Amino acid sequence: EPTEGRVFAPPSARRLARELGVDVAAVDGSGPGGRVTDADVRAHVESGGTADAADADAEAES
Amino acid sequence: MVVGDISTGTDVAVIGAGPGGYVAAIRAAQEGLDVTLVERDAYGGVCLNHGCIPSKAFIHGADVAHEAGNAEELGIHADPAVDVAQMQEWKSGVVDRLTGGVEKLCKANGVNLVEGTATFADENKLRVAHDGEGQGSESIEFEHAIVATGSRPIRIPGFDFSDDPVLSSRDLLAMEAVPDRLVVVGAGYIGMELSTMLAKLGCEVTVVEMLEDVLPGYEDDVKRAVRKRAEELGIEFHFGEGASGWRGTPNGVVVTTETEDGMETEYAGDAVLVAVGRQPVTDTLELGAVGLEPNEDGFIETDHQARTEVDSIFAIGDVAGEPMLAHKASKEGVVAAEAAAGEPAALDYQAVPAAVFTDPEIGTVGMTEAEAEEAGFDPAVGQMPFNASGRALTMGDSDGFVRVVADAESGFVLGGQIVGPEASELVAELALAVEMGATLEDVAATIHTHPTLAEAVKEAAENAMGKAIHTLNR
Amino acid sequence: MVVGDISTGTDVAVIGAGPGGYVAAIRAAQEGLDVTLVERDAYGGVCLNHGCIPSKAFIHGADVAHEAGNAEELGIHADPAVDVAQMQEWKSGVVDRLTGGVEKLCKANGVNLVEGTATFADENKLRVAHDGEGQGSESIEFEHAIVATGSRPIRIPGFDFSDDPVLSSRDLLAMEAVPDRLVVVGAGYIGMELSTMLAKLGCEVTVVEMLEDVLPGYEDDVKRAVRKRAEELGIEFHFGEGASGWRGTPNGVVVTTETEDGMETEYAGDAVLVAVGRQPVTDTLELGAVGLEPNEDGFIETDHQARTEVDSIFAIGDVAGEPMLAHKASKEGVVAAEAAAGEPAALDYQAVPAAVFTDPEIGTVGMTEAEAEEAGFDPAVGQMPFNASGRALTMGDSDGFVRVVADAESGFVLGGQIVGPEASELVAELALAVEMGATLEDVAATIHTHPTLAEAVKEAAENAMGKAIHTLNR
Ligand SMILES: Cc1cc2nc3c(=O)[nH]c(=O)nc-3n(C[C@H](O)[C@H](O)[C@H](O)COP(=O)(O)OP(=O)(O)OC[C@H]3O[C@@H](n4cnc5c(N)ncnc54)[C@H](O)[C@@H]3O)c2cc1C
Numbered sequence A: 001e002p003t004e005g006r007v008f009a010p011p012s013a014r015r016l017a018r019e020l021g022v023d024v025a026a027v028d029g030s031g032p033g034g035r036v037t038d039a040d041v042r043a044h045v046e047s048g049g050t051a052d053a054a055d056a057d058a059e060a061e062s
Numbered sequence B, C: 001m002v003v004g005d006i007s008t009g010t011d012v013a014v015i016g017a018g019p020g021g022y023v024a025a026i027r028a029a030q031e032g033l034d035v036t037l038v039e040r041d042a043y044g045g046v047c048l049n050h051g052c053i054p055s056k057a058f059i060h061g062a063d064v065a066h067e068a069g070n071a072e073e074l075g076i077h078a079d080p081a082v083d084v085a086q087m088q089e090w091k092s093g094v095v096d097r098l099t100g101g102v103e104k105l106c107k108a109n110g111v112n113l114v115e116g117t118a119t120f121a122d123e124n125k126l127r128v129a130h131d132g133e134g135q136g137s138e139s140i141e142f143e144h145a146i147v148a149t150g151s152r153p154i155r156i157p158g159f160d161f162s163d164d165p166v167l168s169s170r171d172l173l174a175m176e177a178v179p180d181r182l183v184v185v186g187a188g189y190i191g192m193e194l195s196t197m198l199a200k201l202g203c204e205v206t207v208v209e210m211l212e213d214v215l216p217g218y219e220d221d222v223k224r225a226v227r228k229r230a231e232e233l234g235i236e237f238h239f240g241e242g243a244s245g246w247r248g249t250p251n252g253v254v255v256t257t258e259t260e261d262g263m264e265t266e267y268a269g270d271a272v273l274v275a276v277g278r279q280p281v282t283d284t285l286e287l288g289a290v291g292l293e294p295n296e297d298g299f300i301e302t303d304h305q306a307r308t309e310v311d312s313i314f315a316i317g318d319v320a321g322e323p324m325l326a327h328k329a330s331k332e333g334v335v336a337a338e339a340a341a342g343e344p345a346a347l348d349y350q351a352v353p354a355a356v357f358t359d360p361e362i363g364t365v366g367m368t369e370a371e372a373e374e375a376g377f378d379p380a381v382g383q384m385p386f387n388a389s390g391r392a393l394t395m396g397d398s399d400g401f402v403r404v405v406a407d408a409e410s411g412f413v414l415g416g417q418i419v420g421p422e423a424s425e426l427v428a429e430l431a432l433a434v435e436m437g438a439t440l441e442d443v444a445a446t447i448h449t450h451p452t453l454a455e456a457v458k459e460a461a462e463n464a465m466g467k468a469i470h471t472l473n474r
């Protein structure tokens, strides 16, 4: 994946992901072009997706 | 000097009250922490006292005078006389008002203000030396420290700012009269902003620059727009020449430059302004006492929360790395403060916009076309020249363009480059677009007020989609 | 007049080449349709020839002259002489360039241009009468027609624009000299923009307005900022008075006004500008031939695709309803063109931003606090005064503020009101925020370049969140 590291999500969704300990890069985006929304982050948590704060932190750095 | 005569404790000690430090201090206090802000010079740091604010005040003043004197085409005939000492006084009033405001805001938020130079004693203790004999010092114990000591101008060998005719940007911005002739060493953004301003105020400016063009890091067409206008203002450029020395003459100075091949040339001026870049200030801190060491570029390294290798210590702003810009410092200040308060804050922004207040202005954010390609995107690029913008034409200022860079597949806006009137303001919309993960269509479908320069942002997005109305689509 | 001597067919016939019509024509052509654009006067319509563009050109000219003459505080001493005939020439050059550009863009996109007045023959046929005796006429058969006939100034009883001293905005913008004294009837946006411009050029302006304040529809604090500056410029306001008549005098005119209680007052001027609003142009069209009738406000009613009750006919721009603004016209033009091409286009935008080019400028988008409440939201409102903005202070122009209105629960930005320098440009970021469904946090977390006016947008968003740095949070 050449464009790896770049996640298209508004700041509010990125912050929510941090708070929920989710790696935002692992969330499937349902918005235009695959943009990650708040709802996508919540759905990811509910479906038992990653909830690893360390991952999220590492991702946030890029 | 008496050491340790007072000792206090604080949750967060912030060192340096520039746009990094004072913002960190206020936000930390808003988070309910007990905060102590130590500053040895002036509230607002370089930015408010010797950088962003005074330079923009002078640039505005020069613009007003220059525009009035060059509007014959509009039927306006004026021959403005500029009293630079008075402009200086006005500028100082603006600075005082803002620095006074910073002090008031700190106090209103409950930040403890301490004047003096802070050095580390250990990982949880600062020593603050107060200026002046017999003023003593104090110790401050902290849970967290935030280092925000900023930067200072780089010196080049042979040019010592303590010599009268060798000016730093700070010296220049304290001028009481416009020099008749000035040699400027460095065509980076500070050199170019100040040269343009001085030329508009009637100074004959000679710029010498080691590289082959102005404004390293910007794209060719962006550079060209700025260089062209500068040349029209009478600024003389000499590229590929490094300043190697200077000597005083009865009328000022003669600066010697050297090409790579060793060819020497001399340029005369009333004085020489050295603006070749800035370097982080780490030597005021005794970093060794906490086991920290600047990296090879002189910066203190930090992580995604602006935290250094020492858990209790954060570093933000110019001292913590590029881009050395006030708003980057403030952002890091907010994140460090929130992290110190235990919030899950992170420096996870997509882009730091940047502006250059030359004529025309530059505003950029995110990726250029080349950067997008390098990052693996297939870029869709759209452009709108200001000479097709109704608003730009009614302002008599229609050089330049807006360019928008997006990912062709998804449409996501990756960045933008603007050169032209109000570019520094126009870039805000593109910054929001980049940060939000907006697509070209989102920007294009948003109704933009007519007649505005901002319409060019929309038009550039439409151009990238092959749907522009006011430009031919490529 | 010879009728029907030529007959052609086209996919889309567009009537009127203003910012509604020419944009619709170009976009329809881009969609691959055969397009015929009929205009009886000048390409660009009111906006480019007699509205947005000429007014903004004069406003800019007046600003340059006025700023130069009033910058003593900055150390700039100038006494500019303004040659209005020359400014007029410059303005005309700008207009010509833009209208020429519109014509060229139409041609480059393959739009057929027809000069003349179009009237409906039936639901699929136009008749176009060419100007001048013996020029004949032609018939154009169409699949779809797009009506974009715009608006004209409202006349008030007793004031006939064909009388020399009774000026419309169009007459005023053709001036070759600044009147010494002018009576302006109407303090709406056009009256206020022109009054401010004239006052800056040295005209003594008396404004009479039936309502109790300037700029109906704007909030009190927004009005106040504009009225205050206007008064400082020497503009005299008389509210609660309607213009009831005028008579010529050797020096110009005397205008009589009447209050609700019947009290009369007289105001003298060189001439009287009537700017009490604009009304849609439907009487040039023979709408009856297709069974269409304007609604009670005179507009042609349309649906979410800008389609009228007659399936083959769209109506866009000023003729199709409020807000009568160029960019609303263009948006409707794009949607009508795409709908005619069978695309699922719709007028589903959230908000039409609006600007008033007074001093200070106004830029607004979306809901005010009161409107948000009415719509059932619990509004969170944040504000940043420009007198706390570093950039505004360095511009010597720090009246006004940015206000952001959001939904407290979700944080969604619902609207914004800006009054101050560059308000017309700054509103673009808020328009994108409103359109994208951005939250306060999204705006606040986006890094804004320092020092810019746009930082005030971010600060206002932070203020609404209780997290502002440069203002005290309410
Ligand atoms: C001429 C010029 C124009 C500029 N224009 C712009 C612009 O338009 N936009 C922009 O974004 N940036 C601009 N900059 C850059 C901007 O000024 C810096 O990026 C910004 O000031 C960095 O903020 P900071 O908080 O990191 O540090 P600084 O503003 O440098 O503040 C550091 C503070 O720390 C204090 N300090 C240092 N050591 C100690 C110690 N041991 N104890 C106590 N106090 C200490 C210093 O006295 C200083 O006040 C400009 C700079 C210059 C020189």
Ligand SMILES: Cc1cc2nc3c(=O)[nH]c(=O)nc-3n(C[C@H](O)[C@H](O)[C@H](O)COP(=O)(O)OP(=O)(O)OC[C@H]3O[C@@H](n4cnc5c(N)ncnc54)[C@H](O)[C@@H]3O)c2cc1C
Pocket: B449, B450, B451, C015, C016, C017, C018, C019, C020, C021, C038, C039, C040, C041, C042, C044, C045, C046, C047, C048, C050, C051, C052, C053, C055, C116, C117, C118, C119, C148, C149, C150, C151, C169, C170, C190, C281, C284, C285, C316, C317, C318, C319, C324, C325, C326, C327, C329, C357
């Ligand atoms: C002084 C002034 C300042 C303004 N400033 C602004 C501003 O800053 N921003 C803004 O958004 N708006 C502004 N406006 C409003 C703006 O001009 C209108 O909203 C805009 O022009 C509407 O565009 P339109 O395409 O609907 O119609 P118009 O621009 O009115 O164009 C209609 C065209 O149709 C032609 N026409 C009419 N009937 C026929 C027919 N039967 N056959 C052929 N041709 C016909 C007319 O000749 C005209 O060219 C201003 C208006 C004025 C008067």
